[in-house]
Amino acid sequence: MDPEYSNRTKCQKPISVKKSLVAIPVSAGASGTGLPYAPENWPCPGDIWRWKVGKRMSVHGYWIDRYLYLPPRLLKEKVPTSGQHFKSRLLVEQYIREKFPDVDVEAFFSSFIWKIPCKGQTAEIDGNVFSFIFPKRVQVTGHSESETVREAGGCKAGNKMCNLRLQARKYSLPLLDCDICCGEPEFCRDCCCILCCKTIDWAYGGYSFIRCEATVDESFICAHVAHLDCALRTYMAGTVGGSIGLDVEYYCRRCDHKTDLISHVMRLLHTCESLDSRDDIEKILNLALCILRGSEQMRVKSLQNRIESVMAKHDSMLFNPA
Numbered sequence: 001m002d003p004e005y006s007n008r009t010k011c012q013k014p015i016s017v018k019k020s021l022v023a024i025p026v027s028a029g030a031s032g033t034g035l036p037y038a039p040e041n042w043p044c045p046g047d048i049w050r051w052k053v054g055k056r057m058s059v060h061g062y063w064i065d066r067y068l069y070l071p072p073r074l075l076k077e078k079v080p081t082s083g084q085h086f087k088s089r090l091l092v093e094q095y096i097r098e099k100f101p102d103v104d105v106e107a108f109f110s111s112f113i114w115k116i117p118c119k120g121q122t123a124e125i126d127g128n129v130f131s132f133i134f135p136k137r138v139q140v141t142g143h144s145e146s147e148t149v150r151e152a153g154g155c156k157a158g159n160k161m162c163n164l165r166l167q168a169r170k171y172s173l174p175l176l177d178c179d180i181c182c183g184e185p186e187f188c189r190d191c192c193c194i195l196c197c198k199t200i201d202w203a204y205g206g207y208s209f210i211r212c213e214a215t216v217d218e219s220f221i222c223a224h225v226a227h228l229d230c231a232l233r234t235y236m237a238g239t240v241g242g243s244i245g246l247d248v249e250y251y252c253r254r255c256d257h258k259t260d261l262i263s264h265v266m267r268l269l270h271t272c273e274s275l276d277s278r279d280d281i282e283k284i285l286n287l288a289l290c291i292l293r294g295s296e297q298m299r300v301k302s303l304q305n306r307i308e309s310v311m312a313k314h315d316s317m318l319f320n321p322a
């Protein structure tokens with residue numbers, strides 16, 4: 001490190017506590033300087049950091065894209081990310097640890113507010129306006145069972161089924177760092193839908209949800225889940241025109257990756273073969289048809305025909321029981 005720069009970064013010490021700070025909701029694309037969303041007078045008096053938000057909104061009403069910019073005095077030296085800003089909390093943390101090894105990173109982050117709330121309850125994504133559900137926080141009173149489960153490092157949502165499955169689940173790569181939903185105390189990446197925050201159901205081979213298994217930056221796995229119903233309702237699944245551009249695919253709002261849903265539909269059909277309940281079969285096949293709807297692909301057309309014939313067969317069985 002050049003000596004001039006090391007002098008520039010030195011100062012430090014006074015870190016205010018964010019208790020008195022108030023997070024004021026801001027609009028998409030908003031930016032500003034200093035508190036409450038960026039540090040002030042750190043590492044040296046007069047050093048004011050800058051912040052900016054993007055356009056993507058989390059289910060909890062926070063901006064997913066949240067950037068932090070160095071104070072101008074420190075900008076002269078290269079930042080270990082592309083450009084002049086940090087795109088994630090992790091990158092800020094890396095920078096602080098590298099440049100200020102003696103600084104308490106937690107104290108640094110407590111000097112300002114990281115999560116920036118969104119103004120209003122709708123967001124515009126690629127020209128479509130989406131309204132978001134703001135789930136009420138579940139109050140954990142006393143030492144409940146779910147709390148015990150969380151302390152043991154199991155499912156944060158206190159879902160017994162999820163805990164049973166956690167042992168069987170292993171990924172070849174570490175999980176993508178997420179301080180959007182996974183930072184919430186009662187949100188479990190393994191069993192909570194990123195769109196409605198309610199838990200998923202593993203019934204019938206988990207037909208009703210999709211897990212994003214995309215590899216992000218070649219070294220992390222996303223692993224967030226969503227109900228297919230929720231995804232279809234918010235145009236994050238199925239066949240969707242416009243700039244999102246889906247063709248029998250699922251778009252993960254956490255990592256922006258698309259997952260082909262044809263194999264999921266095939267699995268649905270397979271599941272139905274082993275079921276007896278007409279209601280259950282119908283529910284599953286209807287979901288399959290919703291996923292396939294609107295696509296022009298040839299293989300989709302033949303799948304639709306196959307499903308419709310299965311449904312017709314079940315209808316005739318109902319009217320002419322053997």
Ligand SMILES: [Zn+2]
Nearest residue numbers: 155162188191
């Ligand atoms: Zn869970």
Ligand SMILES: [Zn+2]
Nearest residue numbers: 178180181182
């Ligand atoms: Zn998450």
Ligand SMILES: [Zn+2]
Nearest residue numbers: 193196227230
């Ligand atoms: Zn959902």
Ligand SMILES: [Zn+2]
Nearest residue numbers: 212222252255
């Ligand atoms: Zn994903």
